[in-house]
Amino acid sequence: MVIGLDKIFNSAINNTLFKNKEVLQTNYTPESIPHRDKQIEQIAGILAPLLRGERCSNLFLYGKTGTGKTLSMQYVQNELLRKAKEMGLELRIIYLNCKLKKVSDTEYRILAALIGKLGKEVAATGLPTDQVYSKFIEIIDEKKQLVVIIFDEIDQAIKKISDSFLYNLTRLNSELSKSQISIIGISNDITFLEDIDPRVRSSLGEEELVFPPYNALQLQDILNERCAISFKENAVDAGVIAKCAAYAAREHGDARRALDLLRIAGELSEREGNSNVGLKYIDLANDKMEKDKILDIVETQPKQFQLVLYAISELTKSQKNNKELNKFFTGDVYDVYRDICIKTKNEYLTQRRISDIIAEMDMLGLINAKVISKGRHGRTREIKFAIPIGLFDKIDAILKESLGL
DNA sequence: CGAGATTCATGTGAAGTATACCTTTAGGCTTAA
DNA sequence: AAGCCTAAAGGTATACTTCACATGAATCTCGTA
Known part of the structure; x- marks a missing residue:
């Protein structure tokens, strides 16, 4: 047993800096999403027909990483589901992140994952793809309902699979008798739609929405908001947020990165037993992130x-x-x-x-x-x-x- | 002394090969009618 | 007979190799002043 361990544990327990660290983690969903009102409204407007029991247009969201695409989408999704439940509508929204390795490799696995999300099972291997297709259709079509499928990071999946998969998906509606299906794609790569089949492009991109990067001021707002929840009062020195935002804005306005930076700075400072985060920890955190990235590259x-x-x-x-x-x-x-x-x-x-x-x-x-x-x-x-x-x-x-x- | 040819050590491209990993298929085995 | 599983067959992406040719400035060659 290492002697100093107790000390480390204690300082972790009597955590002096954070009030609620989860808020800075990437998977946290905040209650409000600053500077994305316009996009959220637009998405909501496009999806609104669902509440009348009609199919909505297929939608495509673009934007660099950390521009709030997924977050905004999930926000609208939750509101929509809530409303639909209130009204007693049959509405299913399936969210699928194609970036997860297990999922994205093959068309088969995507379908299997979709079926899994619908609450049914398919054999992990062995069945021919078209059979899985018909099973998928069967499940969706078993009762009258509206289905929305959200593919997050869809560009990752298409890189591995041919775009015929998307084509099949867009034509799915013609094979369904009772249900109707809409597809929402989320992509980091703006050029993504350019190199896929024009037929797919026109049917998939019925509506398109671009998420611009945040600028430094907007990042500051986001950071401030989360900072207030996650850190104890006065735990963050003046100027820290601004510096954090400036760093992240320099690199394509990535909010995720800004939050990481703030969290790591906090962790570093905490580890040294401080009760506040000073300016220099932002630099240290930036360093650390850079180093971790390099080490990760080397390792893999x-x-x-x-x-x-x-x-x-x-x-x-x-x-x-x-x-x-x-x-x-x-x-x-x-x-x-x-x-x-x-x-x-x-x-x-x-x-x-x-x-x-x-x-x-x-x-x-x-x-x-x-x-x-x-x-x-x-x-x-x-x-x-x-x-x-x-x-x-x-x-x-x-x-x-x-x-x- | 200078223009043009030569040369070196590797860059770069195309095409072929080996391997691993998938999907598909076919055949055999099991199960239900 | 239909369904299911497994092993072999066929496909495809990846990581390399082989062959062939391209590069571009230091250096060499040789004609000229």
């Missing part, structure tokens, strides 16, 4: 990527003092990489592949790689490790661990 890379990264890390280490600024070339990396592979009894890949891997790591921001020509000495990439020095040891540890060194 395939083995060959890690081997290459390890080679680069070794190279950087070996020339720490000498030469100019830790720059080296594809050939150097490849040699070291191959040695490591041989030593660790991994098989090594061709230089061609390593070249691509290096390019991909450049995209991920783990390294800086620039194609240069060294004249008589050929053309190559000039490679530099782009990871902050503070993370060096951790990365090293992760790599050694996962490569079994």
Whole structure:
């Protein structure tokens, strides 16, 4: 047992900073959604026919992450269901997040998930897809009702599956006799509709709605509102919210990120035993998020990527003092990489592949790689490790661990 | 001394291969009529 | 006979390899001043 554990537990129990931390978590649904009145009204207007027992138009929502799409949608959904219940209407709204890995892989799984949400079961595997289709139709059509299906992050699903799936869905109505179905898609990718079948596009995008990013002021409002619920009074220094909002606004006005930033800043400050959040914790939190992201990337890379990264890390280490600024070339990396592979009894890949891997790591921001020509000495990439020095040891540890060194 | 040719070390593209993971299908086994 | 399950067959995406050609500035070559 670690000695200091008690202290940590105690400080967690007599939590000095937060009143209600859930409010800052991403899955929390606030009671009001600032600066989205217009969008909510529009959605409500489009869905209103449902309350008259009519089918509503298919709807498409666009907007970058953290612009309140899902939140607004869920808000309208709840209100609608409440109203429908009051009026005794048969209305079913199915919400499906396509981003969840288990769900999104295949058409089959999406259907299975939908059926699951309708309260029925299908075998997890084995049945032909069209059979699942007919079962799905059968379930919906068993009584007169209106069905709305919401596909969140639908672009993720379509990347994996062909758009014929959507086409089938839009034509579902013609196969239903008693019920009627409407589809709502939510997508982060604004260009998404451009590369799908025009027929699908026109039927799916009967109504479209764009969620613009929040600006810094709006983010401030959101943060202030949640801050009041989640933190104890006077726990947040002046200017912290503004800084938080400014950081997040700089990165596409992502409210989720702003909230994360505030929450992590609070956690960090709390861990140090403070009873308030100072300005510097926003920077620390920002740092931490950045670091976590990098570590996460490194951790989840395939083995060959890690081997290459390890080679680069070794190279950087070996020339720490000498030469100019830790720059080296594809050939150097490849040699070291191959040695490591041989030593660790991994098989090594061709230089061609390593070249691509290096390019991909450049995209991920783990390294800086620039194609240069060294004249008589050929053309190559000039490679530099782009990871902050503070993370060096951790990365090293992760790599050694996962490569079994 | 300078214009143009050469050269090096890899970048880059296309096409082919191996593998893993899916879906589909066919055949066999079980169950219900 | 119909339904169900499983194993094999066929499809498709991914991660690589092989082959072939492209790059672009330092360096070389050679004609000229």
